Amino acid sequence: MSGLGSHDETHRPKRCLIIGGGISGLSAAIRLCDLAAAVPSSGPRFEIELIDSSERLGGTIETVRIGEYLVERGPDMFITDKPAALQLCLQLGLEDRLVALDPEYRGALVVRNGSPVPVPESFQLLGSARIGPVLFSPIFSWPAKLRMALEPLVRRRRESTDESVASFVRRRMGAEVLERLVQPLVGGIYTGDPETLSLQATLPRFPAMERRYGSLWKGLRAGATAESESVRGARYGLFVSLIGGLTELLEAAAENLRGRCAIRQGRAVTALRVVDDPERSDRYHVELSGGESLEADAVILALPAHVAATLVRDIDGVLSEQLAAIEYASSVVVVSGHRLDEIEHPLDAFGLVVPHCEHRRVIAVSFASRKLADRAPAGRVLLRTFVGGALQPELCELGDADLQSLVSEELQALLGVAGTPDFVEVARHTSAMPQFVVGHADRVSAIFDRVADLPGLAVAGNAYHGVGVPDCVASGTDAAEAVWGGWAV
Numbered sequence: 325m326s327g328l329g330s331h332d333e334t335h336r337p338k339r340c341l342i343i344g345g346g347i348s349g350l351s352a353a354i355r356l357c358d359l360a361a362a363v364p365s366s367g368p369r370f371e372i373e374l375i376d377s378s379e380r381l382g383g384t385i386e387t388v389r390i391g392e393y394l395v396e397r398g399p400d401m402f403i404t405d406k407p408a409a410l411q412l413c414l415q416l417g418l419e420d421r422l423v424a425l426d427p428e429y430r431g432a433l434v435v436r437n438g439s440p441v442p443v444p445e446s447f448q449l450l451g452s453a454r455i456g457p458v459l460f461s462p463i464f465s466w467p468a469k470l471r472m473a474l475e476p477l478v479r480r481r482r483e484s485t486d487e488s489v490a491s492f493v494r495r496r497m498g499a500e501v502l503e504r505l506v507q508p509l510v511g512g513i514y515t516g517d518p519e520t521l522s523l524q525a526t527l528p529r530f531p532a533m534e535r536r537y538g539s540l541w542k543g544l545r546a547g548a549t550a551e552s553e554s555v556r557g558a559r560y561g562l563f564v565s566l567i568g569g570l571t572e573l574l575e576a577a578a579e580n581l582r583g584r585c586a587i588r589q590g591r592a593v594t595a596l597r598v599v600d601d602p603e604r605s606d607r608y609h610v611e612l613s614g615g616e617s618l619e620a621d622a623v624i625l626a627l628p629a630h631v632a633a634t635l636v637r638d639i640d641g642v643l644s645e646q647l648a649a650i651e652y653a654s655s656v657v658v659v660s661g662h663r664l665d666e667i668e669h670p671l672d673a674f675g676l677v678v679p680h681c682e683h684r685r686v687i688a689v690s691f692a693s694r695k696l697a698d699r700a701p702a703g704r705v706l707l708r709t710f711v712g713g714a715l716q717p718e719l720c721e722l723g724d725a726d727l728q729s730l731v732s733e734e735l736q737a738l739l740g741v742a743g744t745p746d747f748v749e750v751a752r753h754t755s756a757m758p759q760f761v762v763g764h765a766d767r768v769s770a771i772f773d774r775v776a777d778l779p780g781l782a783v784a785g786n787a788y789h790g791v792g793v794p795d796c797v798a799s800g801t802d803a804a805e806a807v808w809g810g811w812a813v
């Protein structure tokens with residue numbers, strides 16, 4: 325057994341194991357190392373170690389070069405109005421590597437009766453600040469437009485309990501807006517079903533808008549005015565990436581941790597137990613694949629909730645059940661490179677979303693090199709086609725060859741993509757996207773209450789307070805601070 329060898333409690337360094345080397349775990353490690361580095365050399369000592377089951381750090385984040393294409397297999401950008409990821413990039417010296425999305429192609433397309441049409445300008449996920457673009461949009465029927473125009477007359481909801489995204493939109497804007505636009509936009513982000521997704525956990529600013537302004541039109545208009553008067557975020561734009569892809573963030577994180585945090589890759593944690601010995605303060609016994617085991621004062625589980633659930637089963641059965649109750653959806657990203665002159669439809673947007681009611685087999689297509697021009701060589705375009713999600717889970721079961729031909733058929737039908745692509749690559753994300761269903765916020769606060777009763781244990785990851793990269797960075801940072809707070813250094 326490795327570990328500390330001696331249990332002389334006075335001189336023993338405090339040890340924290342961070343399990344999971346995705347962006348959540350890496351962020352936890354960086355924050356914990358920073359806190360430890362600030363302790364004077366005469367003070368207590370610390371050992372911080374990160375363990376990941378994969379040979380590659382980064383979890384869902386992975387950038388690969390295929391010929392002259394720069395391909396993201398997972399996320400390809402992050403939002404800056406939640407500042408944690410941007411701040412981490414700045415801390416890691418990546419300021420000059422940040423790149424904003426190309427404003428020329430800002431906007432999205434949505435499929436209507438088999439053809440792509442533009443999403444009305446100023447439409448923001450559930451509503452719009454301006455009526456004009458909605459009234460002239462071919463997406464909605466005239467009765468639906470009238471129903472939307474009457475939204476300010478819809479009474480505020482009295483109850484403060486959570487509701488689904490679908491229920492909120494149907495209530496305020498009408499069923500057609502939900503079916504034709506909100507479902508594909510929101511479903512595309514969460515690979516989820518708006519009928520079950522929690523409004524409070526996914527888009528809390530919209531119920532807040534209803535409470536404050538009594539109307540989404542009014543709330544979004546007020547927000548648009550405030551935004552245009554504010555200079556915040558103007559320097560970077562709302563979404564950014566890194567010139568060499570998000571892998572640059574992983575590389576910079578690993579470099580930052582060099583010499584401060586041991587990193588063990590290719591080892592899965594298989595079991596976690598509390599050491600039942602009142603003489604010892606290193607409470608946790610951690611078993612790894614390959615038969616090795618470690619002991620630690622603190623453990624941060626920066627893992628999908630379903631993996632964390634299995635690891636805490638022997639420590640707290642109720643916590644394990646609460647974690648296991650967070651459902652996950654799978655998706656597949658089929659990435660392909662094409663000649664632009666072999667695509668009939670002008671790709672004058674960042675991407676295309678596909679309503680479920682159109683009965684297609686793709687959720688969305690991101691025009692990756694329209695967002696970031698350098699991702700494809702001149703005269704070519706990089707497409708990322710999303711398949712599966714909560715509404716079509718069976719498609720994730722298909723083999724690579726079937727997925728490639730399915731996507732090829734759909735791209736041909738929806739965008740007129742012809743010819744043989746330069747390459748096609750299949751990236752699978754199995755049980756990777758947590759589903760924030762109605763009641764999620766209550767479930768998460770019950771989980772955090774329970775974790776707080778287990779000294780030295782913390783959880784981080786995309787399952788709790790948000791799925792985006794900035795949410796994950798913030799969750800890792802918070803978990804490190806929770807462990808540090810418990811050590812009361």
Ligand SMILES: Cc1cc2nc3c(=O)[nH]c(=O)nc-3n(C[C@H](O)[C@H](O)[C@H](O)COP(=O)(O)OP(=O)(O)OC[C@H]3O[C@@H](n4cnc5c(N)ncnc54)[C@H](O)[C@@H]3O)c2cc1C
Binds near residue numbers: 347348403
């Ligand atoms: C296809 C896709 C596209 C996305 N696009 C965006 C986007 O554009 N912008 C954005 O902000 N967000 C996006 N997201 C969301 C975001 O990428 C993820 O939520 C985030 O990367 C998750 O990070 P994480 O560290 O919490 O988890 P993960 O990345 O899942 O990392 C968990 C780690 O734990 C390790 N692990 C698992 N089990 C064990 C074990 N037993 N022992 C040890 N290690 C273990 C895994 O190997 C993995 O490295 C996207 C997600 C997907 C799936």
